[in-house]
Amino acid sequence: MPDRGALHGRVAVVAGATRGAGRGIAAALGEAGATVICTGRSTAAGNSTSDYDRPETIEETAGLVTRLGGTGIAVQTDHLRSDEVRRLAGRVRDDHGHIDVLVNNIWGAEVLKGGPADWNTPIWEHDLDAGLRILQLAVTTHLITSHHLLPLLIDKPGGLLVEVTDGTAAHNAGRYRISVFYDLAKAAVNRLAFSQGHELAPYDATAVAITPGWLRSxxxxxxxxxxxxxxxxxxxxxxxxxxxxxxxxxxxxESPRYIGRAVAALAGDPDRRRWNQESVTSAQLAREYGFTDIDGSRPDSWRDSD
Known part of the structure; x- marks a missing residue:
């Protein structure tokens, strides 16, 4: 089990916390005692929804964080809208003054990605609007979020930025991933950890790209x-x-909590700078830090698929 007090007093923002990996990460940070601002478009009020027709809300995620021992705070945010992310940053600054952990988990393009029957569609046959929206949801959102929130992370040493993607940089480098648009999106997010890590290093901050395995979302x-x-x-x-x-x-x-515990382990490691600019899997960090999934197992679907 995680150390219930390891992140007490730390403030995290999980961008894209409504469901899937984002909810798992927020929950695991809550397990470790952190205050977690959970953002996304889907709310209990129903006045805005994501690209998915799903019932999950950011309020549910925030409630889970609190039940697990942290403090969950839901803030509705569309991370494609710079003005909304700017307001989020202002609220976090006013209420907390600082961010210890920023998780860029925004995605929202699972439906646009399509199923296996749609994969391997060449770019000249692919729906262009859908492809460009994949890139907006997967990459532009991360850029907007980092632009507005990283100033709150670098004002003190030791901050952690996590970029959540699909496949490590090494895995993706030699493989075509579903379509030109999806392939580019996932490669770009890995590269974001590398490039932002370069810029964060002088501030004693760390950027890491983490991919879950086959996620039981x-x-x-x-x-x-x-x-x-x-x-x-x-x-x-x-x-x-x-x-x-x-x-x-x-x-x-793996359950979504597995990658969440990976993020929590990194956040609690005083020597996390050794991971700066790296691209890793949840299973790799499980072996390094000794945590397990919620059922006590230590799955590694990347290893098992090779």
Whole structure:
């Protein structure tokens, strides 16, 4: 189990905390006692939603953070709108004065990415508007967020910036990933950790790109008609509920809390500067720091897929 007080007194902003990896990261930071500002577009008020038709809200995430021992604060923010992120930065400055951890987890393009039948569509046949929006959601959002919030992280030494992506820089370098747009988006986020790490180093701050493995997000669990408590049932070959059977690789999938514990472990490491500009997996950090997923396992779907 994580050290419940390891991050007490620390302030984190998880940009894109509504669901999936973002919710898992916010939850794990809460487990360690941090104050976590949870941002996203989907709110309980229903006045704004993400590109997904999903029920999760940032208020739910903030509540989870608090139940786990931290302090969760929900702030509705569209990270494509510079004015909204500027207001977020102003509120954080007024209420907390400083950020210890910034997590750029904004994505929102899972639907635009499409399913396997849509993959490998060449750029001249790909829907251009959809492709450009993938890049906006995956890259432009991160740039806007860093621009407005990093000044709150560098005013004291020791800050941590986490860029969440899909695939390490080494893994992606020699592989085509789904489409030109998706491939570029995920390579760019890895590079953002490298370039921002260069700029943060003089301020004794650290930037790291982290990729989860096969993530048991809310969407993924719904796709297979299972929950976190019975996800292994998706691997059964004799399903009679009309849901698809998950491929064997799903056996080494991970809960969103696993990458969350990776971020929490980094945030609690006084020597985290050794990771500056690196691109790593949640499993790699689990081996380094000794944490496990919520079921006590230590999955590594990247290793198992190679």
């Amino acid at each position: 809310e969407t993924m669990l719904d796709n297979y008609g299972v929950s976190e408590s019975n996800w292994h049932d998706a691997l059964a070959g004799d399903r009679d509920d009309g849901r698809p059977t998950a491929p064997p690789g799903f056996a080494s999938s």
